[in-house]
Amino acid sequence: MSHENSSSQDAPPAAPARHFIHEIIAGHVQAGRYGGRVGTRFPPEPNGYLHIGHAKSICLNFGLAREFGGTCNLRMDDTNPTREDVEYVDSIRHDVQWLIEGWAEDSLTLKKVGDASGAGVSGKNRGGTPLEPFYASDYFPQIYEFAVELIRKGKAYVCDLSPEDTERYRGSPDRPGQDSPFRDRSAEESLALFQRMRAGEFPDSARTLRARIDMSSPNIWLRDPVLYRIRHTEHHHTGKQWCLYPMYDFAHCLSDYIEGVTHSICTLEFEVHRPLYDWILEALRLPRELPRQYEFARLNLGYTVMSKRKLLQLVQDRIVTGWDDPRMPTISGLRRRGYPAEAIRHFCELIGVTKFNGLTDASLLEFAVRENLNKRANRVMAVLRPLKVVIENYEDSRVEMMEAVNNPEDPSAGTRNVPFSKTIYIEQDDFMETPAKKFYRLFPGHEVRLRYAYILKCVAVEKDATGRVVELRCTIDPDSKAGGATAGRKIKATIHWVSAAHALASEVRLYDRLFTVEHPDAQAGGDFKSFLNPKSLEVITDCRLESSLKEAQPGQRFQFERLGYFCVDSKESAPGKPVFNRTATLRDAWAKERQKTG
Numbered sequence: 001m002s003h004e005n006s007s008s009q010d011a012p013p014a015a016p017a018r019h020f021i022h023e024i025i026a027g028h029v030q031a032g033r034y035g036g037r038v039g040t041r042f043p044p045e046p047n048g049y050l051h052i053g054h055a056k057s058i059c060l061n062f063g064l065a066r067e068f069g070g071t072c073n074l075r076m077d078d079t080n081p082t083r084e085d086v087e088y089v090d091s092i093r094h095d096v097q098w099l100i101e102g103w104a105e106d107s108l109t110l111k112k113v114g115d116a117s118g119a120g121v122s123g124k125n126r127g128g129t130p131l132e133p134f135y136a137s138d139y140f141p142q143i144y145e146f147a148v149e150l151i152r153k154g155k156a157y158v159c160d161l162s163p164e165d166t167e168r169y170r171g172s173p174d175r176p177g178q179d180s181p182f183r184d185r186s187a188e189e190s191l192a193l194f195q196r197m198r199a200g201e202f203p204d205s206a207r208t209l210r211a212r213i214d215m216s217s218p219n220i221w222l223r224d225p226v227l228y229r230i231r232h233t234e235h236h237h238t239g240k241q242w243c244l245y246p247m248y249d250f251a252h253c254l255s256d257y258i259e260g261v262t263h264s265i266c267t268l269e270f271e272v273h274r275p276l277y278d279w280i281l282e283a284l285r286l287p288r289e290l291p292r293q294y295e296f297a298r299l300n301l302g303y304t305v306m307s308k309r310k311l312l313q314l315v316q317d318r319i320v321t322g323w324d325d326p327r328m329p330t331i332s333g334l335r336r337r338g339y340p341a342e343a344i345r346h347f348c349e350l351i352g353v354t355k356f357n358g359l360t361d362a363s364l365l366e367f368a369v370r371e372n373l374n375k376r377a378n379r380v381m382a383v384l385r386p387l388k389v390v391i392e393n394y395e396d397s398r399v400e401m402m403e404a405v406n407n408p409e410d411p412s413a414g415t416r417n418v419p420f421s422k423t424i425y426i427e428q429d430d431f432m433e434t435p436a437k438k439f440y441r442l443f444p445g446h447e448v449r450l451r452y453a454y455i456l457k458c459v460a461v462e463k464d465a466t467g468r469v470v471e472l473r474c475t476i477d478p479d480s481k482a483g484g485a486t487a488g489r490k491i492k493a494t495i496h497w498v499s500a501a502h503a504l505a506s507e508v509r510l511y512d513r514l515f516t517v518e519h520p521d522a523q524a525g526g527d528f529k530s531f532l533n534p535k536s537l538e539v540i541t542d543c544r545l546e547s548s549l550k551e552a553q554p555g556q557r558f559q560f561e562r563l564g565y566f567c568v569d570s571k572e573s574a575p576g577k578p579v580f581n582r583t584a585t586l587r588d589a590w591a592k593e594r595q596k597t598g
């Protein structure tokens with residue numbers, strides 16, 4: 001299944017996703033650039049969990065590697081020790097593994113154990129868990145040597161300006177910068193200071209290493225950017241080895257080079273950094289062909305926020321239960337909610353890759369999920385808000401097994417037997433004492449068809465002291481079962497049910513969008529948290545589910561007939577006591593809403 005790319009070297013790739021980056025790479029492969037080799041990477045900073053936007057980048061980078069028979073490195077972009085943590089490293093490994101499993105895992109390059117150089121990497125990940133990522137911090141020794149080399153070449157200097165003054169001297173896009181008073185420092189002096197910086201002789205922020213480029217450049221990133229800063233902080237991967245950390249711009253291009261990346265693909269906000277990316281690599285006069293950076297538009301998705309900083313706020317303020325709360329747009333949240341990896345990949349294919357920033361309709365993701373689950377999720381009957389029905393003309397002790405189709409979209413899924421008995425539960429919504437116009441389900445004196453079973457008629461209603469309907473008295477037409485004499489009678493509505501004696505009592509959680517507005521980030525004068533959807537979670541504790549669900553396993557997905565797709569929560573279910581998360585409704589409930597608001 002995952003070996004379709006094996007012939008891609010001799011045949012033109014069978015390409016599902018044609019886009020401008022694809023064109024560029026195909027051109028390079030044809031022209032023999034990089035010896036015809038394609039190397040990409042996915043470089044998250046371990047300062048939060050991955051979200052659906054990262055999924056776009058993962059699918060793009062691994063997809064290209066897969067298609068061109070190349071490799072894709074998972075690299076922790078861990079140059080900022082103050083915000084990073086191993087919890088994030090572990091979640092990223094797990095999430096990437098999950099997303100590419102059975103699809104592009106052959107393209108994932110495995111770090112050789114004990115090899116911190118990045119060179120000589122050739123092993124491939126064979127689906128073994130957990131995958132071993134690369135770490136930019138493993139290259140700190142090499143990156144340091146590259147910095148020394150730049151100083152020697154007169155292309156970098158140690159600067160003693162405070163962070164505030166560095167900022168002030170830099171100017172702004174419409175105002176040229178001003179040279180630092182330390183700009184003319186000799187290579188010898190800078191080298192000596194740089195070594196002392198490394199040795200820990202100076203406090204945080206006392207000095208920086210800066211590239212000597214052009215303080216009057218219209219591109220502010222070329223105004224002698226800082227390459228190294230002092231931080232006396234322990235690092236989650238390198239421990240106490242360093243008190244000097246490279247900046248993103250310096251570490252990133254060099255990590256790409258060290259790993260032999262050919263196409264370094266990132267989001268559009270890095271377009272302005274590209275001249276610096278090229279400057280650093282060119283200034284070092286490196287022997288191998290240089291990687292190049294390409295930019296695409298990031299994914300913005302409606303009715304949610306995506307920046308890790310904001311997602312962290314939701315976690316810290318306990319607005320959600322954690323990074324993997326099923327309402328979160330994180331990969332772990334979507335997984336826990338029941339979104340299949342395949343559906344997320346399909347969504348990433350549907351949105352395409354362009355250079356234009358826009359807002360993607362949240363219902364497109366839900367569409368991809370529905371389409372996928374429709375094909376693979378078995379149908380079951382589940383009553384979320386039970387109303388008791390006693391069938392007067394059915395023997396007390398009788399139990400019949402009704403044959404039910406597991407998945408009409410997939411004959412190989414077979415059938416199962418669902419027990420039927422005298423007392424059943426139906427959905428409260430499927431009964432109205434005084435039927436509204438066009439209500440064709442159950443009401444006194446009226447008939448409805450029970451899925452896989454009989455035609456049912458309501459003959460009496462029982463109420464409690466407050467007048468609430470608590471039980472229905474009904475009869476069945478005994479010949480109306482499938483194959484029976486009256487099975488073909490015209491009945492307008494069919495409803496689902498479960499046998500009371502056999503049912504599994506269970507908790508079901510209904511999730512809805514986290515925000516009430518499509519673009520919570522961009523609301524005038526508003527903090528994004530003031531647009532939270534108060535109804536994003538509804539917990540129903542007393543649902544009655546078909547007995548076959550007693551065996552449901554964590555993560556397993558189902559269609560509850562007429563209600564939606566649900567999966568067994570992987571965290572809070574106990575053996576024999578599954579808790580269900582609603583993955584998606586059967587139809588797009590927000591479509592009407594959108595039409596109303598235009």
Ligand code: ATP
Pocket residue numbers: 042043044045046052053054056057077265266267297298299300306307308309
């Ligand atoms: P955030 O802004 O959400 O904190 P980030 O860009 O800082 O995200 P990184 O960990 O640096 O997160 O991202 C790793 C890779 O994923 C980068 O190459 C980045 O360009 C890409 N990426 C991040 N967000 C998106 C997105 N919304 N759409 C597509 N790619 C993204």
Ligand code: MG
Pocket residue numbers: 045
């Ligand atoms: Mg980032």
